[in-house]
Amino acid sequence: MKLIGIDPGITATGYSIIDEKNGITGGTIRPKQDDTYYKILQICSKIGSLVEDNKPDYVALEKVFHHKNIQSLIRSSELRGAIIVTLLSCGMKIVEYTPSQIKLTTTGNGRASKKQVRYFIENAIMKDSPRLSSHAIDAVAIAYTASRKIEHDLRRRV
Numbered sequence: 001m002k003l004i005g006i007d008p009g010i011t012a013t014g015y016s017i018i019d020e021k022n023g024i025t026g027g028t029i030r031p032k033q034d035d036t037y038y039k040i041l042q043i044c045s046k047i048g049s050l051v052e053d054n055k056p057d058y059v060a061l062e063k064v065f066h067h068k069n070i071q072s073l074i075r076s077s078e079l080r081g082a083i084i085v086t087l088l089s090c091g092m093k094i095v096e097y098t099p100s101q102i103k104l105t106t107t108g109n110g111r112a113s114k115k116q117v118r119y120f121i122e123n124a125i126m127k128d129s130p131r132l133s134s135h136a137i138d139a140v141a142i143a144y145t146a147s148r149k150i151e152h153d154l155r156r157r158v
Contacts, residue, residue, distance in 0.1 A: 001150070002056045005143025006047065007135050008083055010036060010075045013043050014135030017054055018143045024126060026136035040079050044086040051090045059092045060146035062099060062138070097145050102138075105145040117141050 007014035016026035029046045031039035051059065061083065064076055087094050097105075104110035106120045114134070121140050126132070132140070 001058075001147065002054060003143045003146050003150075004050060004054060004056045004059045005139040005141070005146065006059060006061050006083060007138035007142060008043075008061065008076060008079045009135060010039055010043075010079055012133065012135045013047075013079075014133065014137070014139035015047070015050060016136060016139040016143045017050070017056070018140075018147055019054070024129065024140060024143075026126075026132045026140050028133045028135045036075060036078070040082045043079065044082050047083055048086050048090060051087065051092060057093065058095055058146055058150060059087050060095050060097065060142045062102065062142050063096045095146050095150065097142060097149070102141050102145045105148050106141045114138075 001018075001020055003018045005014075005016040005018070011030070013029040014026065015029065016024060018024050029043050031042040033039050033042060061080065064073070064080055084094060100110040103112040103117055106112070107116050109116070118134065118137050121137050121144070122131075125140060125144060
């Protein structure tokens with residue numbers, strides 16, 4: 001199974017690819033534009049290329065959660081919507097998880113800190129890999145959660 005995990009963010013979007021054959025890779029999309037709409041366009045274009053180049057079975061996204069800043073929530077929601085349209089236009093199966101589901105799957109504690117999630121990803125999953133940005137680490141955690149949940153669901157159906 002091959003998965004892409006995406007941690008949407010207007011200034012930096014993390015992504016990861018989990019491939020049973022090639023392992024785990026990740027990176028960060030940092031749009032160069034100042035205009036929000038062009039940032040969204042750049043991020044979606046890069047995600048479309050990642051999907052086309054890797055042909056994953058699923059793409060996993062983090063569900064939106066509340067922000068203290070309403071403008072940030074609106075921008076995040078606009079970006080997620082654009083990413084979802086991009087993924088659907090590529091024919092992708094999309095799965096979504098809340099931050100607490102991701103924390104529970106990676107650390108065993110749905111209220112774990114970002115630091116605890118990072119520790120697990122770096123020490124249990126990405127042992128010999130180069131250090132990734134916090135956005136890419138979040139994307140690995142999202143993809144890892146998807147892989148565990150999808151495999152669990154597939155085993156349950158058999």
